[in-house]
Amino acid sequence: xxxxxxxxxxxxxxxxxxxxxxxxxxxxxxxxxxxxxxxxxxxxxxxxxxxxxxxxxxxxxxxxxxxxxxxxxxxxxxxxxxxxxxxxxxxxxxxxxxxxxxxxxxxxxxxxx
Amino acid sequence: xxxxxxxxxxxxxxxxxxxxxxxxxxxxxxxxxxxxxxxxxxxxxxxxxxxxxxxxxxxxxxxxxxxxxxxxxxxxxxxxxxxxxxxxxxxxxxxxxxxxxxxxxxxxxxxx
Numbered sequence: 033x034x035x036x037x038x039x040x041x042x043x044x045x046x047x048x049x050x051x052x053x054x055x056x057x058x059x060x061x062x063x064x065x066x067x068x069x070x071x072x073x074x075x076x077x078x079x080x081x082x083x084x085x086x087x088x089x090x091x092x093x094x095x096x097x098x099x100x101x102x103x104x105x106x107x108x109x110x111x112x113x114x115x116x117x118x119x120x121x122x123x124x125x126x127x128x129x130x131x132x133x134x135x136x137x138x139x140x141x142x143x144x145x
Numbered sequence: 146x147x148x149x150x151x152x153x154x155x156x157x158x159x160x161x162x163x164x165x166x167x168x169x170x171x172x173x174x175x176x177x178x179x180x181x182x183x184x185x186x187x188x189x190x191x192x193x194x195x196x197x198x199x200x201x202x203x204x205x206x207x208x209x210x211x212x213x214x215x216x217x218x219x220x221x222x223x224x225x226x227x228x229x230x231x232x233x234x235x236x237x238x239x240x241x242x243x244x245x246x247x248x249x250x251x252x253x254x255x256x257x
Contacts, residue, residue, distance in 0.1 A: 066244060068247075075234065075247055075248060076189070078244055078245075078247075081244050120186075132177060132238040135191070138188055139187060
């Protein structure tokens with residue numbers, strides 16, 4: 033069966049510090065991978081998605097970046113965090129070319145102080 | 146520009162009664178619609194879906210209705226239970242291998 037894990041689950045960081053959130057998927061190959069953010073009152077905002085290694089599409093211009101160094105690994109990064117980066121970050125995967133059902137990780141709560 | 150709209154941020158329903166969550170979309174090219182349920186501090190989980198060629202899909206207590214001419218879908222939960230209290234997200238899938246588009250969610254509270 034397929035599983036998705038992301039970490040860390042909780043992170044408190046000062047403004048201007050770097051960020052690295054990691055996500056891995058097991059039990060499938062060549063998944064589509066996604067990073068979403070849930071901020072208060074804004075629902076689920078798609079940040080990045082990837083259809084293959086090294087292929088990243090950015091949906092929202094911001095100071096975050098994503099990388100996919102391996103088929104089932106997706107990393108969300110920032111060089112300098114802003115207060116507005118606080119939120120609940122969700123990694124997700126889907127099967128390529130199927131009905132688009134997303135399978136989400138447990139989420140990472142980021143608080144920037 | 147919001148392509149998927151959930152205009153009610155919250156809904157309160159008595160246990161045992163029907164919960165109706167609504168969703169409107171603007172893009173007639175959306176091909177597939179999904180509902181997700183999310184508890185606090187957890188990732189959303191898939192609940193039920195419907196293809197654009199259908200107008201109803203039922204799974205136990207959950208039924209999704211699609212009205213293509215009105216670009217409207219709704220999720221019915223009957224009977225509602227306290228464990229149904231969560232945020233419900235409507236999502237739409239455009240044609241092609243492009244990501245889901247989510248609404249902002251509706252927080253459902255089922256009161257015992």
